[in-house]
Amino acid sequence: MRYYLAPMEGVTGWIYRRVQHECFPAFDKYFTPFLVPRQKKVFSAKEIRDILPENNEGMALVPQLLTCRAEDFIRGARMLAGYGYREINLNLGCPSGTVVSGGRGAGFLGRPKLLKEFLDEVFSAFPEPAEKEGGMDISVKTRLGMEDAEEFVPLMELYRQYPLKELIIHPRVREDYYGNRPDWDAFGKALSGTPFPVVYNGDLFTVSDLTRFRKRFPGVDAVMLGRGAAADPSLLRQMRGGEALSAEELQHFLDRLAEAYAEVLSGERDVLFKLKELWSYLGWLFPENQAELKRIRKTQHLSEYRAAVRNLFRIDNGGMKC
Numbered sequence: 420m421r422y423y424l425a426p427m428e429g430v431t432g433w434i435y436r437r438v439q440h441e442c443f444p445a446f447d448k449y450f451t452p453f454l455v456p457r458q459k460k461v462f463s464a465k466e467i468r469d470i471l472p473e474n475n476e477g478m479a480l481v482p483q484l485l486t487c488r489a490e491d492f493i494r495g496a497r498m499l500a501g502y503g504y505r506e507i508n509l510n511l512g513c514p515s516g517t518v519v520s521g522g523r524g525a526g527f528l529g530r531p532k533l534l535k536e537f538l539d540e541v542f543s544a545f546p547e548p549a550e551k552e553g554g555m556d557i558s559v560k561t562r563l564g565m566e567d568a569e570e571f572v573p574l575m576e577l578y579r580q581y582p583l584k585e586l587i588i589h590p591r592v593r594e595d596y597y598g599n600r601p602d603w604d605a606f607g608k609a610l611s612g613t614p615f616p617v618v619y620n621g622d623l624f625t626v627s628d629l630t631r632f633r634k635r636f637p638g639v640d641a642v643m644l645g646r647g648a649a650a651d652p653s654l655l656r657q658m659r660g661g662e663a664l665s666a667e668e669l670q671h672f673l674d675r676l677a678e679a680y681a682e683v684l685s686g687e688r689d690v691l692f693k694l695k696e697l698w699s700y701l702g703w704l705f706p707e708n709q710a711e712l713k714r715i716r717k718t719q720h721l722s723e724y725r726a727a728v729r730n731l732f733r734i735d736n737g738g739m740k741c
Contacts, residue, residue: 420633422655423587425620425645426450426483426510426560429696433474434679440478442672444656447641449478450560453485453510453524456495472503483508483560487522487533489540496545496555505549506556506584509541514562514593525593528574529565535577542581549584556584560620560643565593568605575609587618587643597646603635616641623647624703626657649700664704666732673728677721687721694724708734 424431424439424446431439436449454466468474470482482499484507486492496507511534513524520526527534547554559578564570570592578586590606591599601621610617619636620643623629629642648654652672653664676697680690695716702712711731718724 420658421447421641422658423448423450423618423641423643424648425643426452426508427645427649428452428513429693430649430700433469433471434683434693435676435697436475436478436480438672438675438679439652442668442675443652444659444661445478446644446655447479449475449480450508450643451480451482453483453513454495455485456491456498458491458494461495461498470499470502470504480504481506481508481558483510485510485513485518485523487527487530487537489537489544492537492541493544496541496557500555505554506558508558508560508587511559511561512589514596519593525562525565528562528570528593531573531577535580538577538581548582557581558584558587560587560589562589563592563602563605568592568602571605571609575613579612579614583615585616585618585641586613587620589620591621607636610636610638618643620645624650624654629658646700649697650703669701669704670728670732677725681721690721691718691724705731 424436429452431449431452451469454462454470456462470480482504484492484495486495492507492509499507510524511527513519515524518524518526522530522533527537541557545555545557549556561574561578564574568590586609588606588609590602591597606619617639618641619632619639623632623642623644624647628647632639632642644654651657651664653661653668657663673694677690677694680693684690684693695718698712698715705712708731711727711734714727715724715731718727
């Protein structure tokens with residue numbers, strides 16, 4: 420089984436990836452939070468920092484692009500090729516209202532004719548796979564559709580027309596956001612007659628979740644972990660048969676993250692924002708300590724934050740849910 424770290428806007432940027440990679444076993448692939456290629460200045464300075472090879476040493480990193488304009492995708496992919504990347508992922512899954520209203524992310528799924536024109540143009544620009552000189556692998560991360568899983572039937576017919584490197588399926592529709600259960604029946608239908616590898620993404624929070632998935636879909640050999648990995652940074656290790664997360668490990672991981680963010684970001688406020696954003700997932704580990712979690716969320720200074728985190732670990736006394 421191969422394991423990928425999902426792109427999570429605001430969470431899995433290069434600093435987080437480096438510390439995660441340093442403290443825990445490596446994922447087989449890491450995906451960047453989406454980059455938005457533009458007509459003039461292709462990527463922002465922040466986006467370029469996220470994909471710089473020196474900021475991602477030792478990781479198999481795949482940049483993800485969010486756009487509904489083929490010319491922008493091609494321009495962005497060619498710039499990324501200049502940094503040495505040979506696989507680009509297209510985001511067809513983001514359910515954000517502002518993204519969807521612009522016809523991007525999951526919003527592109529509701530415009531199949533335009534999506535076909537987009538893919539035709541992209542694969543015309545990159546007709547060769549990465550192993551050929553000047554080639555590029557294109558993968559897609561998709562939802563089932565906008566409102567109904569039945570929309571995925573014609574979408575799969577469309578995807579099968581192209582030599583995708585992989586198709587990563589999050590089996591929810593856009594209207595689900597991250598609610599309701601992933602539709603495993605719809606996912607299973609996508610596996611039949613598919614000429615490229617299919618990767619599963621969605622609600623794998625524990626080893627038992629993975630066990631149930633593998634029993635249902637023994638032929639799928641790659642999964643993408645998102646919120647589950649953010650909630651428990653040792654999840655990959657556990658899925659590979661290793662030990663559960665210890666309080667000492669989590670404390671070290673959080674200390675390293677705080678140090679790494681402080682080295683790059685300007686001011687305590689930005690550092691705290693990133694750390695507290697992660698705690699919206701880590702809080703799952705401490706279901707009996709809601710008062711202490713609230714104190715962490717309300718901290719205004721790093722000294723307060725560190726004290727609140729230390730107090731949480733002292734009170735919890737090894738009772739983390741892992």
